[in-house]
Amino acid sequence: MKAAAFDYIKPKALSDALSLLEQGGDDAQLIAGGQTLLATLNMRLSEPGILIDITDIEELKGISVVGEKLRNGALVTHTEIEDSDLVAKHAPLLKAAAPHIAHRAIRNLGTWGGSLAYGDPAAEWPACSLTLQATMVIHGPKGERKIAAQEFFIDLYTTSLEPDEILVATEIPLASSDQVFYFHELARRHGDYAVAGLAAVAQKKGNVLSNCIFTFFSVSSTPVMAAATQGIVNGKALNEQLIAQAVSTVREEIDAIADITNSAEAKTHLIGVLLERGLKHLIA
Ligand SMILES: Cc1cc2nc3c(=O)[nH]c(=O)nc-3n(C[C@H](O)[C@H](O)[C@H](O)COP(=O)(O)OP(=O)(O)OC[C@H]3O[C@@H](n4cnc5c(N)ncnc54)[C@H](O)[C@@H]3O)c2cc1C
Structure with a gap:
């Protein structure tokens, strides 16, 4: 099967993506790496009228150390995590887990934020984010909110993200030497x-x-x-x-x-x- 017809837009700013998401309401859906969503579109399990591609948004990219936290942007790919020296040093659990996600071709496209937002109970990143006591950084029409991973995963494929919100990044306490x-x-x-x-x-x-x-x-x-x-x-x-x-x-x-x-x-x-x-x- 092929996906039903949809409009496609690729904003460059987070604020534009949030406005589009709010305007589109139930008819709008974000796409990041597409490694889960494209399959659900093709099977017509999901039929959004407008797809908002967030992969050009710089605010969602990059791995960095900010204070005592490792910050992973939502668009960081599984491969970037696998290959990152910062991750190896400050969150070695993620480095160990990454090779278990599918295959390298999928890891090159699939994203940290997409996996967390999808909330698959069989996926590696939700479990790692709980273990590492990650904080989710979320933006929506009311601004920024932060929520602990323990409160983020609610049920099967269900997180505390509202339909008009975007997961921007996570913050993970740096690993200690002991x-x-x-x-x-x-x-x-x-x-x-x-x-x-x-x-x-x-x-x-x-x-x-x-x-x-x-x-x-x-x-x-x-x-x-x-x-x-x-x-x-x-x-x-x-x-x-x-x-x-x-x-x-x-x-x-x-x-x-x-x-x-x-x-x-x-x-x-x-x-x-x-x-x-x-x-x-x-x-x-
Ligand atoms: C053959 C195959 C095998 C796989 N095996 C595994 C595996 O072993 N382990 C595993 O964990 N995963 C696996 N995956 C899934 C893969 O890791 C996906 O990349 C990941 O689950 C979703 O990331 P994505 O960037 O592709 O998200 P997308 O497919 O683009 O989006 C997934 C969902 O998240 C939403 N979304 C995306 N980004 C955001 C954001 N920043 N804020 C809010 N909502 C957002 C989208 O609207 C959509 O509903 C596999 C995929 C394939 C095709």
Whole structure:
């Protein structure tokens, strides 16, 4: 199938894009890398009357360090994140996760902001943004607002973005020297969406982890943080017994949902496998 006819406009300023979005109302839709949207247009799952291409807007581009935060513009591509020295130094979890997103040709076009705004629970960036405690910078008709990643992902493909708002950037606290990271996903083939995945961060002192954040993705309608499991691990010497307790807790804590090929039971099992591997990696 081919997409239904639509008007196309490519503004150069964020303010123009916001005005167009407001004027277009329900009939207008933003397009960034197009790596998700073009497929939904062609399948006629979405039929906007006007597409607003935001890829010429300079305010949405670039990776930089601003104060104590790493700022990723919404238009930063997956490849730019994969190749960035700033990301490698200040947010190594993102560097580790990037190669798992599809294939390089898709990563060359797909964007950080597009992935976050789409809110796919199987995608890597929403989970990483939760783990790294990102703040979303959003512009709309009323100006700028900032919201924590924990409050941004509401439900399946649903975020707190209003239809007349644009995700402009994110701000991520810079990694500290005592922080350790783990990213892993279990997928049928490299580049496929994960059957289950884990993005984790902790502070490490000897064999004790603290301030742990474990975010599982592709297991529920949003990425999910394992708060009870984090509480069990935080501040205690990690040994086989504690790992077993954490694995059992995480399988209880996360209410996995089946997808078209994998049962909830399989996902629950994999959640435990990922956590065990993650804890052993973080402490190594
Ligand atoms: C074959 C294939 C495999 C893929 N595999 C993976 C994978 O393994 N993991 C993964 O995470 N992704 C995967 N993707 C999706 C890819 O990462 C997309 O690039 C990404 O999900 C969306 O980014 P985009 O820039 O292409 O957004 P678009 O497709 O342009 O837009 C997606 C949605 O976000 C909205 N939007 C875009 N930018 C903004 C913004 N700044 N503010 C507000 N709304 C905005 C659009 O209106 C649209 O609704 C795959 C895609 C393909 C085609």
